[in-house]
Structure formats: structure tokens, C-alpha cells
Amino acid sequence: MTSPALAEPLPSSVRKPGRVKSLMTTYRVPLSIIALCLLPWLLPSKALAVNVLIYGVVAVGYNLLFGYTGLLSFGHAAFVGAGAYITGIAIGQFGVPWYAAVLLGVLGGGLLAFAIGALSTRTRGIYFSMVTLALAQLVYYVALQASSWTGGENGLRGFTVNKINLLGYDINFLDPVNKYYVLMAFAALALWVVSRILNSPFGAAIEAIRENERRARTCGYNVERTKLLSFTLSGTICALGGTMSALHLAFVPLDSLHYHASGMIVMMTLLGGASSFFGPFVGALVFLVMEDVFSLWTSHWQIIVGSIFVLFVLFLPKGIWGTFLARFVR
């Protein structure tokens, strides 16, 4: 079977990615950071910008598992929530300094991700989504019951961070601009870490699993172990997002653990584009702006967002950023 004679040139995807695309990929971290630096000045409110940061980090972390490894988890809110609760409890109940609390939150969230990942990677295919949802919901109910630690239905309060001492300088954390840039440092770190992971041999391994799990296995990859590592890393980044949220709100709502919150993460990632590095950030931005705008018009904004999501699944599965890259960036 010989190649047919073609009337038009081969699609650009047949060849290696072109110059612009390559440059964007190589410099994706600095480019993203520049975009984030400009963000608060482009949006109507600083609070919105901070939310975009937080959920952008969560979505980028989630995408490591979803877009790059190909596993649809519906339970990642558990790790965001865990990071938030642990940070809040550490500061509020144990008087731990903020940076140590953040570290604890990230590690704790990562540990939870390892535990849930270990159970869910034992399942194949579509089971995985159901199991992650159910296991994360378990975390929700435990947090609901452990109200002396978590505040139960009312959420966790009492751990406001007013100022941050960084390298000898006192930064007023309550100032919105300061808050944004401090949290942006976290976001930059997260983006850098995710980028390195994606560029590494492990990054190639998860791509192989996404492309053809069976083949990856017979090439010698311990698929379950690789998935577990991806799951854990992804959950850890999400936990970092959670700690950021705790610092920002000085409050952790119980609902942040519900699978609806997990679903929101999925929606953001898909809206932006799961096949790209920065797509999830774009998705977080779009989702949060939509929420802001639509809730001005009606308290039933969820029906609009839900419908838009359904339309995206049907017609724009690459997401906004993903479609943009595919069409206009060579």
C-alpha cells in the first residue's frame, strides 16, 4: 500500500512542530509568568485575579494527570481541600508559621493523593473515574464528621495571615496587589515544576501510556506504578493550590471537598484545553470570568455554564487555548 499522491501539502502535524510552536514550548514557563504578571491589570478585580491564580495552579496540576497521562479523575478536589485544611489547621490551631504550614499542606495533600491513587490505579478504564469520585467523597464525609478539627459544615476559620515575613521584609499580605504577587510566586514555582516533569523521561513515559497503554506495558513500563506517580505529583500540585486558597480566603469551605468542586476543576481544564501546558490556566480564567459575569445576570448561572460545557464537549473538545494553538500556531 503506497502513499496516495496528494493534491495538497501534508498537514503541518506530519512534520515536526514549526518554529513558533517550538519557541513557545521551550519558553513556556517564562511566557506564562509574564502573562501572570500582567493579569491583575487586565481583569476588573484583584480578587478575581487571585482566584485565577489559585485555580489555574489547580487545573495545571490536574492536567498532568488528565491531559498528559490520560486519566480522568473526578476526585482531585480532595487534594485541594486537604492542602487548604491542613494549612489552615496548622496556622490556626498550632500557630505554625505560614511557610511551614504551606509545606505541611502540600506534603499532606500529596500523601492523600498517594493513598487515593494507590487504590484507584488498581482499576482500569472507566472504573477509574467512578472510584476517584467515590474516594474523594469519602474524604468529604470524614471532614464533615471531624468537625472539631475542620469546623464541619461551617468550614474552617480562625487562621488569618496578615503579614508575611520574607527575607527580613514584612509584606502586608492583606493588600490585594501584594497578595497577588506573593501567590504568583507560588504559581510560578508550580508551573516550573510541572514543566520540568513534562520535559523529563517520566513525561515521555506518561505520554506513552496515554497514547497506547498496552504498548507501554509491553515496552517495559510498570504502568500502574507510573500512573501512581503521576497521580501523586498531580495531587501535590493541586494541594499547593489549596494552600494558596487558604492563605487567600482565611477560610476553607467544606464544599471545596465535594465532587462538584472536582467537577469544576475538570470543566476548567477542558474549557481551556487539556492538550496544552497553559490551557488549564486559560480555562480557569474563562470559567471564573463566566461565573462572575453570569451570576450578575441570574442566580441560575450554572445552567449557562453547564450548557456551555456540554457544547464544548460536543464541538470544541480541544478547548479554547488548544483550538487556538492548533489553528494559528505553527
Place this chain on the structure above:
Amino acid sequence: MDTELILMQLFSGVALGAILVLTALGLSIIFGMLGVVNFAHGALFMVGAYAGLWVASLTGSFWWGLLVAPVMIGLFGMLIEYFLIRPLYGRSIDDPLLLTFGLSYVLVEGVRIVFGTDGIPFPTPSALTGVLDLGVGFFPIYRIFVVGVVFVVVLLLWLGLEKTRFGLIVRAGARDPTMMRVLGVDISKVWLLVFGLGVGLASLGGVLSGPMRSVNPEMGSLVLAEAFVVTVIGGLGSLLGSIIAGLAVGIVISMTALFAPEMATIVMFALMALVLLIRPQGLFGKLA
């Protein structure tokens, strides 16, 4: 411990389990035939409950609600399959899951718009109120009724699958849809009917559960999680698994509520985690 109390709680568990069985069966049938995990299943359960309430209030009779609502919502399910799920055929297996997830938002918010955000009580039909004295205790008649209805439905389902030509196609098609097409079976009609049937089962569960727990737009969330737990424990695609796991989970929740009510829901998930550790494919499932 009081025997009567234990027996009643056990029976309560069976009634709870019966609803779980209906929901899980619906989920399992849809997955078995279409390979789709219907994330809107819980929302459709809730819509079924509201539909039952609405028909009952229109006609003045619970019985009409019970009969008409599942059929109505089942037909609605067919529309969903035809217009929203079928276009995704051939794409990633995650796509229908994502779509139905988005759909659940639309359905829940839609119900909030039409019926309001607060819960609505679902009155027990007068013929079924009260308790029956069975010697060993007083058992609520309505729950006996629920168990009875589910038993009959499961029986009909089993007969339908095992004894009819359509059932044969459903069982065979689940294993090899391509082969079915080659043999000239119009698989798209089968998909339509099976999806409608699965949704109908969920909405029947919704109507039945109305008088047991009041009706509110959020009731579908927990139902979805419960259906997943039961399906994972029983084994996806296994109808016997859904039945046994559904009853088991119902009983476990009910008995736990007796000793430690706040742990009841947690125990359900813990049970699932245990099954995952020991037998990841579920009790009756097959390894992928």
C-alpha cells in the same frame, strides 16, 4: 439488643438497598450496552422524583405519578442519547462521561428554576401509609411496597434479558457491537431503548424514594456517589453484582446507622475501598 429494632433496621436497609439496586442497575445496563458511564444518572433520579410529584399533583394520584414519570423521563433519556451521546460515538470513552456531567448541572439548575431551590415534601400515598404487624415487629407498609416493586421490576428485567429476542441482542451487543451490526441488527435502536430503560430505572427509583426522603434539587449528588459505590463493589456491567451489592450496601448503611449514625455514609465508601484492595474488579466483575 432489641431484636425487633434490629429486624426493623435490617428491613429498612433492604428498602434502602432496593432503591440502590434500581439506580445501579440502570447505570450498569447503560454501561454494559453503550460503554457509557452516565454521570447524569443521579440528576435523572432527582428529575424522576420531581416528575412523579408533578404528575401526582396534576392527577391527584400517586399511582399515576409512579407509572407515568419513569416512562416520561425514560423517553427524555432517549432524546439525550440520540442528540447528545450518539455524536460522541467513536471518540474517547471519557467524552460521554464529561458530557453527562455537564448535563447534570443543566438538569439540576433547570429543576431549581422550575420548582425552586427548597425541598418539597413528597406525601406518602394514603393507601400505603401506616405499618403492618408481622408478629416480629411493625414494618412500614410503604417500604414493603418499595421492596415489592423493585423485586417485580428486577424479575421483569431478568425475564426480558434472558427470554426475549431483544434481551438476547442486548446481552450479545454488550459483548460485540460490531458483530451485531454485521448481523444486521440496528444497534442504534437498541442503544436508544437501553439508555431510555436505564434512565427509566433511575427515575423510578427517584419516584419511589420520594416519600422516604423528601425531594430537593441536590438529592441526586449523593445518589450518584451511591450508585458508583454499589457498581464498583458489584462489578461494572454485572447485573447480579448490582443487585447483591445494592442490597448489601443498603443493609450495611442501615445497620451502621443503628450504632453510629454519623458513620453511616462513610462506611459505605470504606466498604468500597476494601473491595478495591482485595478484588479491584468488583465481586462479580471481570478483570479488564
Place this chain on the structure above:
Amino acid sequence: MNAPLLAVEDIGVRFGGFVALQGVTTAFHPGRVTSIIGPNGAGKSTLFNVLSGVLTPSSGSIRFKGQDLKGTRQHEFVHRGIARSYQITNIFPDLTVHENVRVAAQASRSRYNIWTNRNRFPELDARADSALEAVGLVAKRDEIAKYLAHGQQRALEIAIALISDPELLLLDEPTAGMGPEETKEMVALLEKLATERTILLVEHKMKMILGLSDRILVLHHGRLIADGSPRDIQTDPEVRRVYLGQNDGYA
């Protein structure tokens, strides 16, 4: 003196009531090309799946280089030295040809390395390129795999199997779907590979098999019914009976 590379003893595979393989006992020696033939449903793919760890036999044992392979997990087979290619092309469709082979090369080391840039492993690149050279695909190295012609995809399939430097190569119908020209190229490739490794082949094209193999095994209804040189097999009455009326492929 000549210890077998792979020895299988009384291998049986049952799927519920259906017996796919029964009492298969044989040994494979280093440096030979052995072909496995048989009518459809004879159990050839099942035997391959057992030998590459995809299936656990219901009975019997497999010894590779003297070691019992029982309990060895599927992904470990390639680390032991047994690699396989598939009948239906099973590559990584959206990766480039080079990436396809390199990710396979990576599986033996640095697969959990989450920090170093993957382009910093020149010896992996070199190994990938030499595997591509061996199958004649170096020119296509930067093309996305799913856009390759069928024959080239089959060659890539083999390159992926080759990259782990296996002692035993299991090739499941490498010429599947190929026309006469491409089949000739594949045969040349296989002859070259045969000088370096032990090859086990499942194929249908009799002329190709007769020319290439040192030894032929014939399976029928899950049993080994004949085992010998091409000459022996051609004159074996049992084999002739089984194959009467069968399509001989490119005779």
C-alpha cells in the same frame, strides 16, 4: 551443550470451557528462526500471548534461560530479554517515529526520572536511531507515526520490539496486510535480524516461511501436531491433511 533459550512444558490455556492450548511442550534454541503456523483458531496468538506474558497459562511452565517465568509480570518480560511485536499495529500514534522508539528505549532506565530534560540522554537517542536504521526508517524519523504507510508502521512496530535488545524476538504476523513488494523487504529485514537474535514467528505466507525458517511448529486445535525442518513439515501427512483446502497465501 546447546541449552534451550526458552523451554515450555505442557502449556495449557483454558477460557472457561474452551481449550485454547493443550499440552504444548517444546524448546527453542538460540540463533534459530522458528515459525509457528496453523489454521485460524489453532492457538498461535494464544501461545504468543503466553510467551510474552500477556496471558498466564492455566497449566504448565515456561523457563527462559533456565529461570521459571511463573509470576513474572507482563512489563518485566521485556527486561528479561523477550520482546514482541503485534499482529495489529500497536504503536504510539501521535508521537514521531523517533519518539516512538526512544520512549521504548527509556523503559529500561530513567523511567521515573521526573527532573532531567529528556533531551539530555544522547545514548538513548543513539540507540533509537540505530534501531530505526536497522529497520530502514531513519529518513522518517521526525514524522508522526499515524501518518506512515502501513508497511512503514509494521517496520516501526519491529523497531520498538528491537530497541530493548532482546535475545528472543516474538513477531506476530509481521507482514500482515502487506503486498508482495513490502513482504520482500520485511523478509530481508528478518533475515538480517536472524543473524543476531533468536526469532519466533507467526505467519501465514507459506513461501516466506519455508524460505526463512530453520524450524516450523504446526498447531492445530491448540495442540502441537508437527515440529521439524521445512522439509519435514512439507512432507508430513498430518500437516497436509490439516492444510488441505487452506489458503496458502503467496505461494
